Amino acid sequence: MTGKIDWYDEFVDFDYTPAKDDLISLYYFEPAKGISAREAAGRIASESSAGTWTTLHRLPERVEKIKARAFELDGSYVKVAYPIDLWEPGNAPQLLSGIAGNIFGMKALRNLRLIDASLPAGYIKSFKGPGHGVSGIRSLLKVEKRPVTGAVPKPKIGFSAAEHAEVAFETWMGGFDLVKDDENLTSTSFNRFEDRAERMAKLRDRAEKETGEQKDALLNITGETKEMIRKAKLLHDSGWRFAMIDVVTCGTAAVQTLSEECGDLGLAIHAHRAMHAAFDRNPKHGISMYFLAKLMRLIGVDEIHVGTAVGKLVGSKKDVVQIADMLRASSVDDKNMLSQDWGKIKPVLPVSSGGLHPGLIPIVMDILGNDCTLLVSGGIHGHPNGTRAGAKAAIQAIEASMEGIDLKEYARNHKELKQALDKWEYFKPK
Ligand code: CAP
Ligand code: MG
Secondary structure, X not given: OOOOOOOHHHHEOOOOOOOOOOEEEEEEEEEOOOOOHHHHHHHHHHHOOOOOOOOOOOOOOHHHHHOOEEEEEEOOEEEEEEOHHHOOOOOHHHHHHHHOOHHHHOOOEEEEEEEEEEOOHHHHOOOOOOOOHHHHHHHHHOOOOOOEEEEOOOOOOOOXXXXXXXXXXXXXXXXXXXXXXXXXXXXXXXXXXXHHHHHHHHHHHHHHHHHOOOOEEEOEOOOXXXXXXXXXXXXXXXXXXXXXXXXXXXXXXXXXXXXXXXXXXXXXXXXXXXXXXXXXOOOOOEEOHHHHHHHHHHHOOOEEEOOOOOOOOOOOHHHHHHHHHHHHOOEEOOOOOOOEEOOOOOOOEEEEEOOOOHHHHHHHHHHHOOOOEEEOOHHHHOOOOOXXXXXXXXXXXXXXXXXXXXXXXXXXXXXXXXXXXXXXXXXXXX
């Protein structure tokens, strides 16, 4: 072999100052044996923009203008600037194919993790963003200050549509706002989506009448895109104002389509993140939940799961707060992340769920504040006196937290809370 056969180094420029409209990504990376950090940085910038493994016989001049540049290297962290001309406006899948595509498979890297990307104003303008956002959800449910509340009938799957609707009614009558489908419940022979939606609508109307409160459901339309559109229309026609989508398993293209469709139907989107831990759990490799949540805000979900820090699933307190703050902010200035001005993109409600029960509600509210949705599922259906008492206990825990009263003190004259604390106290499930 004679001479140099690759040109990765042309994608490294530590004197480069990003243009205002460059899209910038932040990666954690570990070079493979024998590869320097600079060489690895060049490979990341090259393979995610305009390069390839070897020098080329014909190279259009414009590559010099549109190529990405690794411009800042700090230990195991690299920042890459991508000229805006690389990106198709409004195309989320293409963004991922660039900054989260081939580079994860490069042999020159032992590990790579996309931590964040700063999206320039011109780029975010090409996306719809949430139709409702935080204030829209609050006005749909007429819940002004406290956290929005919801629960999933448990077991995850097993109830008939009629039984599911009964559990929903008990949840609403206990004071909860929302009844959510579980992430893996769509339509089964014994609990068809259409049947569930219709039966629950009847009991929703009854619960609204008897309580005077707004009640709604997060019915899971997850599936093939045209089928999701059909189900969204069915929800709208039955008076529902939310739809639930498992955004990772459905994919960004489908979520973009449903963001448009649900926007037209006035449906708020609840984004479940099932499967996120396949790529965000390893701190050294994959894609951060922070970036996934950012992308979903850009595309236009209205609320998304961010974790609990104290429940049964992974996610540290620092991560949960960082993601929630990014979702609710109009601009982000977190020293560990990239800056982000959200322009007109509405804020998104963080959802905390997973192993919660009344005894853990004060901690979660301390972490997330009131601008969140709390999903307490096993934590109400496992109450010694059943679902309605469990929901009341959770509501009482929210009231105590908002009034700054110790739970055990508040439980002295709130029997449902007392019963919940007698069973779980402050138990943190694993
Ligand atoms: C919680 C849940 C949610 C998880 C999702 C479940 O039920 O319904 O899907 O919280 O996790 O199926 O486990 P429980 P995350 O309240 O009974 O635990 O919110 O972290 O995405
Ligand atoms: Mg679930």
